Amino acid sequence: MRQADRFGLHLGEFSFDFGKAIERSREVVDRFRRGLAFLFRKNGIELVQGVGRLRDANTIEVEGHEAISARSIIIATGASPRLLPELALSKRIMTSRQALERKDLPQKILILGGGNIGLEFTSIYLAYGLEVTVVEQLxxxxxxxxxxxxxxxxxxxxxxxxxxxxxxxVEKVIENEREVSLLLANGERLSGDALLLSIGVTPNTRGIGLELLDIKTERGYISINEKMRTSLPNVYAIGDITGLLPLAHVAAAQGVIAADEIAGKKTLPLHYERIPRVTYSIPQIASVGLAEEELREKGVSYSVGRFPFSASGLGPATEETDGQVKLLFDSSYGSVLGAHIAGAEASELIAPLALSMESEGTIEEILGTIFAHPTMSEAIKEAALASRGMALNL
Structure with missing residues (x-):
């Protein structure tokens, strides 16, 4: 829409219904839930819904149901948005959970926390024309x-x-009938119609019986080994509750390992540094491996290559010129140490680089690969070439 005139598109009167967009997002989530319920039935998995609590290492009590006994138990209670101490949620103060259900739009919003969740909501609100202010302590x-x-x-x-x-x-949050304000440590006061808290998550470990079993935790998260076992060998934990890498695809991979281990199948450990991380903002941000600062701290000798999408074949053609591909290679062996992308389709472009890291590929495989033209993915090869001072289109 921002670039419509560049493509010869002249739009008439334009309007939007944010409430409709929220309703659609909930419909999509419900469709996935129904799909999971179908897969449960298809695979003979019994679903018991209710509030559960561990009675012992082999028993779960569920309110309104008979206790469930099993040889092995997997804990996957996830995490919840972190709140500020003594700050209650309200119509003006919300977390991502409330924001995903709110059908009205404020004119001006404050977002506390500039991590991935904060920036994803920043992009949503910006697309709908809101005034957005992001406050990040780091x-x-x-x-x-x-x-x-x-x-x-x-x-x-x-x-x-x-x-x-x-x-x-932030020193203080002030709310009244008209607005909500943040009093910053430097004395500045920021005001808006609403405040979104995106300051991380806390594990859902309270009240589930961990203290009865003396399951080891660290900072509230359940400690696990590479097999997903907790300090009790027949009790496993997966997902955000482990505090390792709070992403849905990580939880799914951990779940497969736990299930295979329980079934007596061979499992391979997860290499968390080789798992892609994505922020679904505009532009998208995706990464895998180590950041350049981490390589410096570790004293690793590396080479770096960068290539902007503004110089790619497809970027200018589609008006997607923001961002770049940044690749980090080991100076001795040429292995991929880190890949960092900001720009259109970054979430898709990171996959081959994660595959390269998992298969212990090197820069030579990237340089030997022919990328289709024009594509955004050409920037990957160009960044690899740039690490040797050989970029063709820069």
Missing amino acids: PHILPREDAEIADMVAGILSKRGVVLKTGIG
């Missing part, structure tokens, strides 16, 4: 991403009108 947004990529995304968002406040803590 020095830059996307604190878990490569700093260069994070700074690039910050520049793109700022150019689009997002106000970013980084490296500043």
Whole structure:
């Protein structure tokens, strides 16, 4: 829509219904839930719905049902959005959970937390024309991403009108009938119609009986080994409750390992540093492996290659010129140490780089691969070439 006139498209009167969009998102989620229920029935899995609690290492009590006994138990209770101490949720103060159900739009929104969830909602609200201010206590947004990529995304968002406040803590949240405000540590006061809290998650471990079994935890998260076993050998834990990498595809992979281990099948350990991480913002951000700062801290000798989408074949053709591919290679062996992408379809482009890392591929395989033209993926090969000072289109 932003680039419609560039393609010769002249739009008339335009309107949107945010409530309809929310309803559709809930319909999609419900469809997935029904799909899972079907798969349960298809595979002979009994679903018992209710509040559960561990009675012992082989028994789960469920409110309104008979106790369930099993040889092995998998704990997958997930995590919930973190709240600020003594701050109650309200019509103006919400977490991602409430935001996904809210059908009305404020005109001006404050987002506390500049991580992946905060930026995903930033992109949603920005697309609907809201005034968005993001406050992040750490020095830059996307604190878990490569700093260069994070700074690039910050520049793109700022150019689009997002106000970013980084490296500043919040002293107080003030709410009244008209607005909600953040009092920052530097004395500045920011006000908006609503506040979205996106300051991380807390594990759902309270009240599920862990204390009865003396299952080992660390910072509230359940400790597991590479087989997903907890400190009790027949009790397993997967997903956000482990605190390792809070992503849906990680939880799914952990679940497969736990199930195979229980079934007596051979399992292979997860290499968490080789699992892709994606932020579904605009632009998308995707990464796998180590950031450049981590390589410096470890004293690893590396080479770096960058290629902007503005110089790719498809980027200018589709007006998707924001962002770049950044690749980090081991100086001695040429193995891929890290890949970081900001831009259109980054979530798709990261997959072959994760595959390269998992299969212990090197820069030579990338250089020897012919990428279709014009595509966004050409930037991968160009970035690899750039690491040797050989980029063809830059």
